[in-house]
Amino acid sequence: MSDNQAETQRMLDALLELARIASVMVDGEEAKRIITDRAHYYLANPDTTHRFLSSDYYDVDGETFLRMKKTLLRLSMLVGFPCDTSLWVRVKGLEDHVTVAVQNGNMKRYWEWAEEKRALEPEMAQCMEKGEVTVAPPDPNRGLVTVLAPVSDSLGDVVGFVELTAKDPSSTASGPDWS
Numbered sequence: 001m002s003d004n005q006a007e008t009q010r011m012l013d014a015l016l017e018l019a020r021i022a023s024v025m026v027d028g029e030e031a032k033r034i035i036t037d038r039a040h041y042y043l044a045n046p047d048t049t050h051r052f053l054s055s056d057y058y059d060v061d062g063e064t065f066l067r068m069k070k071t072l073l074r075l076s077m078l079v080g081f082p083c084d085t086s087l088w089v090r091v092k093g094l095e096d097h098v099t100v101a102v103q104n105g106n107m108k109r110y111w112e113w114a115e116e117k118r119a120l121e122p123e124m125a126q127c128m129e130k131g132e133v134t135v136a137p138p139d140p141n142r143g144l145v146t147v148l149a150p151v152s153d154s155l156g157d158v159v160g161f162v163e164l165t166a167k168d169p170s171s172t173a174s175g176p177d178w179s
Helices: 003-025 028-034 037-044 062-076 122-130
Strands: 084-091 094-104 144-152 158-167
Touching: 003 062, 003 144, 003 158, 028 062, 028 084, 028 094, 028 144, 028 158, 037 084, 037 094, 062 084, 062 094, 062 158, 094 158, 122 144, 122 158
Parallel strands: none
Antiparallel strands: 084 094, 084 158, 144 158
């Protein structure tokens, strides 16, 4: 195993532990309250006449949003390397899609500029269906290591996941593109 591969494995191990912590620390009840019902409605029911209406009506509960953003920032500081965090939640009314409720940093495996929602990728679905920490498959194009941590509400239902992403030191890719 090369030094870079060993470093990648060390990072993956750290991200797995961080995901375990995040799955306990991130409150699913709070995660569900960040995006308002009106914003969820327009995400799930796009207006064909006004293409950007869901962006115009993207409302959040400010206090809950900031509390979650700070929680995710604190979590990212538990590893000894740059790690970006994003909270993805199910879109109400379109349960097979997720949207980013909170994001920190520019290392994103999934989110694309101006993307409002996304169909569940296989690893996202696995994380949400099984309620287990999930390692995303290697991404040779972006050179990222990603682990997903399920976020559950008080009933034990998985309502979203935290994406934990870091630069893969064994990759020759230039890293994440700036949006």
